[in-house]
Amino acid sequence: MTASRDLDIVVYGATGFVGRLTAAYLAEHLPAGVAVGLAGRTRSKLEKLAAELGVDWRIAEADADDPASLTALAESTRVVISTVGPYARYGMPLVQACAEAGTDYVDLTGEVLFHRESIDRFDETARRTGARIVHSCGFDSIPSDLGVHALYRAAAADGTGPLLDTTFVLSAFRGGVSGGTIDSLRQQLDVVRKDADARRLAARPYSLSPDPSKEPDLGRQSDLVMLDGKAISPELKGRTAPFVMATYNTRIVRRSNALRDWAYGRRFRYREVVGVGSSPLSPLFAGLVGAGTAALAAGLMFPPTRFVLDRLLPKPGEGPSEKVRENGFFIADLYTTTESGARYTARFAAKGDPGYKATAVMLAESALSLAVGGAELHAGGGVLTPAVAFGDVLTDRLRAAGFEIGVRRLT
Structure with a gap:
């Protein structure tokens, strides 16, 4: 990393839905001495955002179609926050610029194929x-990855x-849900529908592993x-249903291991x-959730039903209202048994819409961890996971930001 960098953090895609939320959080919670910039395609929109936030931050024009602008951006700062998705469509040039410049990078991707390509390249x-290079620093996949880290x-x-x-x-x-999330899902489904190799890769439980051939054979991992709750832990009552982001988050956690x-264990199984x-009625609810998840994916994969869904679902740039964001929350409970x-x-919980308000906090605090975290962070470079890159540093920062993150021994 060169000594000439005079910015600590740049928010790329700052005028997008999550970018604005992330910039607003930084404006309110920025530690003294941390220099921030706003970047995106349109200077006038960035200047308007800075005025709305009441900040005098540097403005930089940068575009995924202009590699030189991304190189200049990466070389000007220590950390880049990227909120520009779908990442498979727009994200790789910035990853390349940051990797080559020695610049730390965080994003919000939940795209297996993009993440795999980032690792390989x-x-x-x-x-x-x-x-x-730390992907998936929002609701996908910090509660999953740091929750297991805490256990x-x-x-x-x-x-x-x-x-x-x-x-x-x-x-x-x-x-x-925002239009950006739907657009990312649509992009991934387009690829796996057309490409059998990509479909098989996305389905593998160790698709993000550094070396899948070295992973243990633990049988089928659906x-x-x-x-039933008691199949997870004797204390857990009721039924559970499929979680749509399990297809991504599980691979992040396995990559961390x-x-x-394999510090978590060679017989570590995660779901x-x-x-x-x-x-x-909970068995019926569980079935409906599972059917709804499958129906949404199928509906977005095939042109006739996609035509209808595209008119009903949020468009890119759209997202939940401020009231929905403020009244949102999530509670995640993780259970494990040791050898x-x-x-x-472990409990990982926060107030605020999980995919937007809470995600903006997680993303911003991930960047701040890299900017000011110091020697306790992961020392080397590479395509890392949140747990490996940040560990206790981010856990402590999120607790200070109002998140509940705690572990209790049951037996």
């Missing part, structure tokens, strides 16, 4: 330059051995499952579900 470069730390402190079956349960949530030389309660039979549960 730029992990070695980032290791050489020291750039920490691992507790078991290691107690000396109870490696983790075995571990389950993330989205116990409660309220929030909306992504979208319906379970592999990057840590994610969403709780649907314990009423007599010695000890059982733990």
Whole structure:
């Protein structure tokens, strides 16, 4: 990293839906001495945003179709926040610029194929330059990745051995969806529908592993499952349904385990579900959630139904109202058993719409972790995961920002 950089953080895509939320959070919570810039395609929109936020931050015009502008952007700052998706369509040139410049980078992608390509193309470069490329620093996949990290730390402190079956349960949530999220899903489905190799890659449980051939053979690991709560932990009542982001988050957590030389354990198995309660109707609710998840994916894959859905779902740049964002929340409970039979549960919860207000906090605090976190962060470069890159540094920052992150031993 060159000594001439005079910015600490740049928000790229700052005038987009999540970009504005992230910039607004930084404007209110920026530590003294941290210099921030706003970047995007249109200077006038960026200047208007800066005026609305009441900040005198540097403005930079940069575009995914102009590699030179991205190189200049990466070379001007220590950390780049990218909110410009779908990342498979717009994101790779900026990853390349940051990896080559030795600039730390964070984003919000939930796209397996983009993440895999980033690893294959730029992990070695980032290791050489020291750039920490950290994907998925929002609701996907920080609660999953740092939640398991918290369980691992507790078991290691107690000396109870490696983790075995571990389950993330989205116990409660309220929030909306943006057009950008739908557009990313649409982009991924287009690729896997047309490309059989991409479809097989996305379906593999270790598709983001540094070396899938070294991963343990633990049998079938289904992504979208319906379970009775007691099959997860004796204390958990009710039914669970498939969690749509399990197809991505599980691969992030497994990559963290592999990057840590399987510190969680060689028999570590991980899955994610969403709780649907314990009423007599909960089995029906679980089935409806599962059917709805499959129906949305199928509907977006085929032109006749996509034509209808495209007119009903939010457009890129649109998202939940301020009221929805403020009234949102999420509670995630994780359960694990160790090789010695000890059982733990972790809770990761926050106020604010999980995909937007809470995500803006997680993304901004991830960038701040890199900008001011110091020696406790991961020292080397590469395409990393949140748990590996940030660990306890981000956990502590999120707690200070009002998040609940805690672990309790059950037996």
